[in-house]
Amino acid sequence: MAIEIEQPSVGLSKVAVSKTHGEDSPYFAGWKAYDENPYDESDNQSGVIQMGLAENQVSFDLLEKFLEEHSEASSWGKGAPGFRENALFQDYHGLKSFRQAMANFMEQIRGGRAKFNPDRIVLTAGATAANELLTFILADPGDALLVPTPYYPGFDRDLRWRTGVKIVSIHCDSSNNFQVTPQALEAAYQCAESMNLKVRGVLITNPSNPSGATLQRSVLEEILDFATRKNIHLVSDEIYSGSTFSSPEFISIAEVLDARDYKNSERVHIVYSLSKDLGLPGFRVGTIYSYNDKVVTTARRMSSFTLISSQTQHLLACMLSNKEFTENYIKTNRERLSKRYDMIIKGLKNAGIECLKGNAGLFCWMNLSPLLEEPTREGELALWKTILNEVKINISPGSSCHCSEPGWFRVCFANMSEQTLGVALERIHKFMEQRKRKET
């Protein structure tokens, strides 16, 4: 029999075959377990409860009510007079009314302490695209961005995959509640230099994911001073700004700039999105707000690859330009998140589990280091597997967030009903009781 030698298929690109898409991380393995056996209040009470997904489901009724009461938001009204214009609108400047509404919303979230110019708002399909786009603009392949740990696992893909840019960690630890220090900033910079990497910027997430805490003003000032000294950019991802539910109040980098009369502000860029505060991740609404004209122009041109559907821009322009609605939404959303947070913290405390004191976000940063067999990444992953298989909840291990201390886990509390959260807390309680009994 003749042996057929097949011509090897011409390959895909290096970017395509690399693993920088990040999906092999344990962060996603828990999702698989959840997908295969998802908890359901009535149909599958023994299923896996998803606590690894930072979604905000506590305020949908407010959005639905708005839609029911405002038929003009009903995409195109009676007779669809605006349909044609809307369907044709692909201007990368974005709908002016939408940009205006976003600017207003961002101002409201910051209690009016910062002002936003709609003409500096660039629209992208989600914060995922916004962060990648900024990276393309601020750094060349092989350059580095400094990012405080622990950080959102998605950054590994968003900032690095197609851009070829590297992330160098700014190590933070529990000794000071994972806050960024000037020493840590300097150490990260030196580390990059020693690897011959050119540092182009610092990217912070404020409020922080996964720690669930807002950054103090002094820390923001230090970071801005550091960026100024090194003459690099500062990107502030403020995606959870509207999800700050208790004191201290959220302070945006915009306020710090305002206090400095916007001196040297061209190095600062803010990323925002409606995926967390408004609970609309499916609509793909991201924004870049830059104080740098060239960045705004370039980002706008680049947004051609990732524009927001004009249909969605229209809907949200209606919704967010209604000041009564947005004020009530921001206030009510905060109250509900606060309630949820209190519930989970109390429940965990009853089970003997401590969390970092948080005041924002859709999750808490839980400390399970006392439970580790060994204080290593492997020990943490072993514990995580146990929790997934025995407690049947999917939580996110700190190592997937590049946390330097093993034993920390991010636990989401806003992506489920109160009842389901109660069930999850019961399971955790039971698990901890069993462990205590085993030890005695």
Added chain:
Amino acid sequence: MAALSKIAAGNGHGENSPYFDGWKAYETNPFHPTDRPEGVIQMGLAENQLCFDFIKKWLMKHPEASLCTAEGVNKFKETALFQDYHGMPEFRQAIAKFMGKVRGDRVKFDPDRIVMSGGATGAHEMVTFCLADPGEAFLVPTPYYPGFDRDLRWRTGVELVPVICESSNNFKITRNALEAAYEKAQEDNIRVKGLLITNPSNPLGTILDRETLKSIVSFINEKNIHLIGDEIYAATVFMEPEFVSISEIIEEVECNRDLIHIVYSLSKDMGFPGFRVGIVYSYNDALVSCTRKMSSFGLVSSQTQHLIASMLSDDDFVDNFIIKSKKKLFKRHEYFTWSLSQVGIGSLKSNAGLFIWMDLRKLLKAKTFEAEMDLWQVIIHEVKLNVSPGSSFHCHEPGWFRVCFANMDDDTMETALLRIRDFMRKNNAAMIPHNKLCRRSSLKLSFSRRVDDFMSPGIMSPHSPLPQSPLVRARS
């Protein structure tokens, strides 16, 4: 001040091209039937505005397709939360079905091979990122859509090598031209990873015949390079010969299917450029998997997925839409080309697209691109029409212009034709002998009788909102 990247500082965004001078002229003085009757008419924008009334009727009958109506709001929460990069199954099924119907159901599309992207703009960039490394190249037949220079090259670092096509054989893509381009790349030490074809063609408005398609498929198999077929104008084929898709050819000839990828969008066929519905359809599993992950950077809004799923799963609507759209495009095209021929302007014989490839070679003062630019300035500033010069499409020969005809109502079309007629009269008076002028006046009579045959009643639509900057359309 902290510097920006090389990508940001360079000209890869493509907006410094003279292509955009016409847009600037249009924006500073846009035509409006009553407010600005002397303004520039936009004929440089390939939009399909002919079927909105039909679509609106469907929307009125289906309030549940919108999440904002009483009928649709019960789907709001689950849709708003849906960010799975696989895309909604109903959406993918509806798109797969639509793509099949557009090809006369001669071929079936698998919904699981459908990957979303931020418009075809996003799709092209994403496919390029996945098939080629920086410094590698795609072959692209000329003339081609100017946006490719940005979409395929800017952030990817990939090069484009032109495959020269000539008017002498109606810009056919010949095997010789393909080989020549491939060899040139080899000589220049550029590694070719793929061939990108747009079929139906922008700017030609023609479709590739079966022989050419087979020849192309055999070429890419031989060279072991990818074939990307941009079929964004598939449903705009308004006249025989029938459209033949790559998806059909690979059923007829030996082909390594891992090399075959299709880019699609609803921006042209349905007239929805604002909704950013881009699609990558690949026969290569690894590419499907990779682009799906990468689509996170440009997912289609779930609100829009919901609307499109509703609309395109309505078989009656789709079947009627496809037929109606073709009829209207055919009518418009026929009237336009006929009117132009009456004043001595020819264009490449075409049966698809939202534009014609106008032949103004005989009006050039010299056979040069400078002369083409001069003529173009005249057309913009004196005739007051924004048309697109062939050089911006990398056309090998000067004197060709792409002129869009589906982005305006009948009255505006009439005005545009009047201006063209006036311009040609002035030009012809200098060129044409006396007896021919006499003949022209009798033609004028027959022309006005025929106008009624072409005019479609009731197409009155408000003028499009005006963009604010040079490249305001993500795709033109």
